[in-house]
Amino acid sequence: MTPVETSAEFDMKNDQIAAVFAQLSDLLEIQEANPFRVRAYRSAGRTISSTAESFAALVEEGADLTRFSGIGKDLAKQIVEVVTTGQHSQLAELKQQVPAGVVDMLRIQGVGPKKVAVFFNKLNLTSLDELKAAAQAGELAALNGFGKKTEQSILANIDRAAEAGKRISIADARAAAEAIVQDLLRLDTVTQTAVAGSCRRRRETCGDLDVLATSSDATAAMDRLAAHPLVDSVLQRGDTKQRVRLKSGVEMDLRVVADSSYGAAMQYFTGSKEHNVVVRQRAKDMGLKVNEYGVFRGDDQIAGATEEDVYAALDLPWIPPELRENRREFDLAATGVMPRLVEVGDIKGDLHMHTTASDGAASILQMAEAAKARGLKYIAITDHSKRVSMANGLDATRLRAHWDDIRAAREQIDGIQLLCGIECDILEDATMDLADDVLAEADWVVAVLHYGLQQPREQIMKRLMNAIQNPHVNIIGHPTGRLVGKRDGADINMTEMLQAAAENGVMMEINAHFKRLDLDDVNAAAARDLGIPIVISTDSHSVNGFDVLQYGVDQGRRASLTKDDVANTKTWAQFKKLLQR
Ligand code: DGT
Ligand code: CA
Ligand code: CA
Secondary structure (H helix, E strand, O other): OOHHHHHHHOOOOHHHHHHHHHHHHHHHHHOOOOHHHHHHHHHHHHHHHOOOOOHHHHHHHOOOHHHOOOOOHHHHHHHHHHHHHOOOHHHHHHHHHOOHHHHHHHHOOOOOHHHHHHHHHOOOOOOHHHHHHHHHOOOOOOOOOOOHHHHHHHHHHHHHHHHHOOOEEHHHHHHHHHHHHHHHHOOOOEEEEEEOHHHHOOOOEEOOEEEEEEEOOHHHHHHHHHOOOOEEEEEEEOOOEEEEEEOOOOEEEEEEEOHHHHHHHHHHHHOOHHHHHHHHHHHHHOOOEEEOOEEEEOOEEEEOOOHHHHHHHOOOOOOOHHHOOOOOHHHHHHOOOOOOEOOHHHOOEEOOEOOOOOOOOOOHHHHHHHHHHOOOOEEEEOOEEOOOHHHOOEOHHHHHHHHHHHHHHHOOOOOOEEEEEEEEEEOOOOOEOOOHHHHOOOOEEEEEOOOOOOOOHHHHHHHHHHHHHOOOOOEEOOOOOOEOOOEOOOOOOHHHHHHHHHHHOOEEEEEOOOOOOEOOHHHHHHHHHOOOOEEEEOOEOOOOHHHHHHHHHHHHHHOOOEHHHEHHHOOHHHHHHHOOO
């Protein structure tokens, strides 16, 4: 192995390493292996993903990993294997033993390894289709320890799981695309390379990945991709185009194009199809032709090397990829200048996060220090309220003591404001989980739906309206409760909720976690159109939780939000004024 390739391996992020151990524990649990081993792997995964230091860097330095709790000699060795080879030999073996269709079952909302183990080992079910047929035949409800309710819930969610299996989260998409783009750039012959398609548009999920490169040596670029540690197999190969399957199952197209066509190819393959239809029609109306090679007047290429040139040839300003969905980007372009969309660097505060007081992995001070290190100037600590007993939610007494701890932490850290917050459940009966006199003492109240998301629209709206009219509530957190690709949100009359929020001075959250991204792009734009301040928060449960901020900001950009539309881009002095309702 050349040194360059070795250093590429050390690029592995903690989340990617953690995912290996999470998969191991899932597969072992499905095999009904020793519960202690299952737990050891699961907790190793959690430790790795919630640690701020990079394990790849630690491995590179040859550091002793056994200083981390729950990581013994054997696990340390396995971490080294994963970081240095990108593989885990036992995981590869387990994948041979447990069919992929069985692992797919884990995607069903409410179904974990224990249930999957029963479906696989007792009923010999090996795919989502087989599981669905068994549920329809009532075979699941007949199993020991399962009921009609479990069976119904599986039937309600299984189609979504099947559908989602074909698409990957934007987080996984970006990690894979960036690793491969960086690797291609190491070739001297590759001059430009970037990801296009839905990943560049920062859609919440991607069907496949589209990578473009310019190179004097297409063969070398394709060989390089084929040899990448993330790549499983080559599916198709031509002179300038190669389709591969990654080990994660997602497929990727690489297209090698001429420098003179790079901009046109980027424009074409970034899409969306709907955006491109309008672009092509516009060209036609101007007596021009646009395709992946360039913009043409007759046989003359008049643009193509850069995207800016391509758009300019069509009398358009360059349109940020996140807006290219044929929604409002052409109206915005008609004004001549595109708005400057919000950027990660604009964010000055984070107003939704957890500590060890409920289900977080870090202390108040650790969270504050991590936030400060990332340049944040103010944060709200918003642990769970008591209804979320699974997450050790706080009652009034514990919450007040926790707020005392937050106030004490203020004395131990400078340069960042700490708000005494709470993520307060809006209960199924539409009352708040904590009494008004408690909420009145908070600096920041995030009201959320966690339970009873299936209630009829009328009751859901009653709950949201009560929360919005409560004078102590500042914001509705993850307003719909949807989980991307897993679970629909509650049945909300969005217009009615947003109007009430606008009238009552209640803000709306874009929850930045890539599993939530809630509000979504369309609803976030609707909220902004009503003048509702949007807050993009990470809902961090560990010091690494802040990493997801970029996904929330990207969702904001897809909603065409500018810095002015996002309340937590304000300085602390400005933001403080928004706290008085
Ligand atoms: P995905 O992969 O489903 O998440 O979504 P995209 O947008 O990445 O779609 P994909 O991979 O099928 O194609 C990438 C881009 O290539 C797409 O956004 C626009 C362009 N493209 C692909 N097929 C067509 C087509 O038939 N007509 C036009 N105008 N553009 C196309
Ligand atoms: Ca794609
Ligand atoms: Ca594609």
